[in-house]
Amino acid sequence: MTDAPFKSKGHGNMMVHDWVNSRALATFRAKKGSYVPGAALAKTGWKGDTLKKVWLMEKRGSGYDKENGDWWYAQLNAAGKVEKAGKASGCIDCHGGADNDYVFGLKK
Numbered sequence: 652m653t654d655a656p657f658k659s660k661g662h663g664n665m666m667v668h669d670w671v672n673s674r675a676l677a678t679f680r681a682k683k684g685s686y687v688p689g690a691a692l693a694k695t696g697w698k699g700d701t702l703k704k705v706w707l708m709e710k711r712g713s714g715y716d717k718e719n720g721d722w723w724y725a726q727l728n729a730a731g732k733v734e735k736a737g738k739a740s741g742c743i744d745c746h747g748g749a750d751n752d753y754v755f756g757l758k759k
């Protein structure tokens with residue numbers, strides 16, 4: 652998890668935290684190479700002390716969405732209601748421009 656929240660460039664200018672699971676960590680740190688299936692990344696979006704959104708990305712097996720790097724996406728509101736899930740085109744359109752395997756990562 653990020654030490655301090657930072658202002659997102661892509662997620663509605665919210666203050667955000669990033670979380671990565673153990674399968675994603677090495678690639679997230681190296682910022683190169685493809686993520687392995689089961690790698691998962693999450694972003695939480697905050698207004699002040701209030702959680703507003705949760706965004707998820709999980710690498711699926713080869714063939715899930717071959718043209719778009721086999722990522723599964725989801726967006727949840729603060730109550731846990733799923734607002735988007737799957738091969739979400741809005742997410743893909745923007746994340747397709749990321750430096751490494753659809754993941755932007757943290758700026759140093």
Ligand code: HEC
Pocket residue numbers: 658659660661662667669692693694706707708724725726735739741742743745746749753754755756757
């Ligand atoms: C307008 C562009 C844009 C859209 C649309 C977008 N993102 Fe992002 N996303 C970003 C940027 C830029 C970052 C890098 C950190 C930041 O500035 O927040 C990011 C970071 C993330 C991260 C942390 C991993 C990483 O790539 O650094 C997750 C998880 C994520 N987004 C999920 C989603 C999901 C799920 C959707 C669709 C519901 C989505 N995003 C839509 C631009 C976008």
